[in-house]
Amino acid sequence: MRIDVLTIFPDYLAPLRLSLVGKAHEAGILDLRVHDLREWTTDRHRTVDDTPFGGGAGMVMRPDVWGAALDDVLTPDAHLLLPTPSGEVFAQPTAHALAHETHLVIACGRYEGIDARVAEHYRAAGVRVSELSLGDYVLNGGEVAALVVVEAVARLLPGVVGNPESLVEESHGEAGLLEYPVFTKPPSWRGLDVPDVLLSGHHARIARWRRDEALRRTAARRPDMLSALDPGVLDARDRDV
Numbered sequence: 001m002r003i004d005v006l007t008i009f010p011d012y013l014a015p016l017r018l019s020l021v022g023k024a025h026e027a028g029i030l031d032l033r034v035h036d037l038r039e040w041t042t043d044r045h046r047t048v049d050d051t052p053f054g055g056g057a058g059m060v061m062r063p064d065v066w067g068a069a070l071d072d073v074l075t076p077d078a079h080l081l082l083p084t085p086s087g088e089v090f091a092q093p094t095a096h097a098l099a100h101e102t103h104l105v106i107a108c109g110r111y112e113g114i115d116a117r118v119a120e121h122y123r124a125a126g127v128r129v130s131e132l133s134l135g136d137y138v139l140n141g142g143e144v145a146a147l148v149v150v151e152a153v154a155r156l157l158p159g160v161v162g163n164p165e166s167l168v169e170e171s172h173g174e175a176g177l178l179e180y181p182v183f184t185k186p187p188s189w190r191g192l193d194v195p196d197v198l199l200s201g202h203h204a205r206i207a208r209w210r211r212d213e214a215l216r217r218t219a220a221r222r223p224d225m226l227s228a229l230d231p232g233v234l235d236a237r238d239r240d241v
């Protein structure tokens, strides 16, 4: 998979060279390219924004600069992602869907936004364009969203995470439940003991305990997820939890 990130703060994306995403890039699983949007400016001051038509505070990013950059970076099978507080909330199902793409282009704008004609132009040109929000809070730019999307997608690519099994039981995973609590040595720490069932070696009981804990946590912290579950996911035992 190729991912292009366009930003006026390329150094903001430096953390992607670390750890998993860095390894995926080294292994050739992920072709990550970060571009400085100012490379497509034409004036001496390398201007990327201007005052908003209709007035109001802040600045809007210019369509001509974004158009020049996106014309160079987009490919026929690219999916253009526009982080914005007014987008659809990015969640795990979207991460899974994006992990099947061959080319993602992430255009990092600033909070006041990119001129709306940019998304309109590329949609009309047949490019798949998705406006994505991280949630109901306001950031100053799309770079943090780009870090989140790249990590959430890259870790799903085959060969990136050491043990693919670990992708199955995580929170917001296939079961649609939050993850159960995890423990490691020592068995007793500051007077707190690991649940006996986890030391029993009885795999069926351990699996049942973990599912019960996942259900309890989801019911307590995210009842919305529980009500959104496909009824077929819950078995008779689950309903007793």
Ligand SMILES: Nc1cc(-c2cccs2)n[nH]1
Binding pocket: 083, 084, 085, 108, 109, 110, 111, 112, 132, 133, 134, 135, 136, 137, 138, 139, 140, 141, 142, 143, 145
């Ligand atoms: N969820 C979210 C996204 C944003 C952005 C701000 C600027 C570009 S993207 N704020 N909050």
